[in-house]
Amino acid sequence: MNPAYVALESGHVIEGRGRAPGTARGELVFTTAYTGYEESLTDPSYEEQVLTFSYPLIGNYGVREERFESDRVHPRAVLARELTDEVADWLASEGVPAVDHLDTREVVTDVREGGAMKCGVAVGANATPDDAVAELERCEAMSDHTEIGAQVSVDDPVVRGAGNDGPEVALVDCGAKGSIVDSLLAREATVHVLPHDAAPGDVAAVDPDLLFVSNGPGDPANYEAAIDLVREFVADTPVAGICLGQQIVAEALGGTTEKMTFGHRGVNQPVLDLDSGQVVMTTQNHGYTVADPGDHLEVTQVNVNDDTPEGLDGIEYDVITRQYHPEANPGPEDTLDFFDDVLAMSSADAPRAVVADD
Incomplete structure (x- = not known):
């Protein structure tokens, strides 16, 4: 050797x-x-x-x-x-x-x-x-990789599940795991996979029922285009995010993020739901976290080990995000109902929040 x-x-x-x-x-x-x-x-x-x-x-x-x-x-x-x-x-x-x-x-x-x-x-x-x-x-340093999104994102829009009966989802691909797309397709969504630096016009062309920001590598502050998309559409379109997606949504809505000492990477991270008191085991892979969710988001779930935010919900916006990977692959499947909740939020019959002017 x-x-x-x-x-x-x-x-x-x-x-x-x-x-x-x-x-x-x-x-x-x-x-x-x-x-x-x-x-x-x-x-x-x-x-x-x-x-x-x-x-x-x-x-x-x-x-x-x-x-x-x-x-x-x-x-x-x-x-x-x-x-x-x-x-x-x-x-x-x-x-x-x-x-x-x-x-x-x-x-x-x-x-x-x-x-x-x-x-x-x-x-x-x-x-x-x-x-x-x-x-x-x-x-x-990881924060110096300002173009890291381009290394993991699609170059051009891709449609998955065309003809499905469920909602139209605009997925901002910042390095999306295939199992996220599969979880949406399994629920009959049509998934429009967009580049990490998609412009507002690219999303508007989809006319989505849901804007979904994926996981991915690097510092969330370097995903300026994705942050701008959330700001542009959150008042009119439900927004969801996983992992990096949670951090991007927080940055877009006035929150702050920070680099963790060594992050969470594994398949046995315990997460406490603050409303139900239930603890679930989760799969995680991230080195940044939300330090302060700001005024438009509330923390609904926390990591049992260090109290970092694991779930955020919108206060006056239709927003649900998770820091962990509900789709698992690998790991426990305790939180697969996240996708049901997200797609229910995106339903045409779901109530829309009244958005206050800043």
Whole structure:
């Protein structure tokens, strides 16, 4: 096997076993998920990141394309305690460097104590620690990836489910997981997938019953076009959002967002509904959160571990957002009724809120 090195912003350089060759750089993060490595590796929210799996064996049930959330692997590199040959070969075919035989407990501890950090990876027959350090030195902070939406979004509008009997949904694709679209299609919606930088005229041409802002990677403040769309349509059109979508909606309606120390990434994040008192388990993958929802949104759900907002509802607008992934894939399906609630809000018979002038 080839030598492999991972240089961390903390100053550590870790040696491992090279499983897929190449050099890479990105923000080092970890997921605690026991299963769902195929879904995680194809989740666009991992764009420009180096993903560490805390579970020790990755690949024990193979690689099946029908589980993919997009058409490619998105992390810039992958770290694990042990990768099976099938996963390592898949990553090599995608040109994604992979390293195993690492003490991933040490990596996770570094991230928990120092926060998500820049890192560089070098794998190959002639790889050296200096190669990894050189990648680290070229690594940008996540907030500096101002055009990251273009890396994960459709270039042109795409219609899914044409002819379905349900609502017309304008989905702003900031890196949408395929399971979000599938969840809407399963409820007979017609989904108009629009680029992350769609103009108001693009949405108006759809004449949607619902504006839906997807998950995606990076700093929500960099999605200026999507923020403007929410501001433009929220008075007349119901709005929903998942993950990054919640943060974009909050930014659009006068709230603020902030970067978390190491984020939430896994399939067992407990969420408390403040109205019912019920706790549900959720799948999450995000490094930013809503710091203040502002005056137009109220927090309806919170994370049990750190009280960060997990659900927002509009006060005078028709808005429902969730920080977690109700569609799971992988993970628990405790919150699939979110899509029923959203599409019910978009029904032509649903009451519209009276919007106060600012």
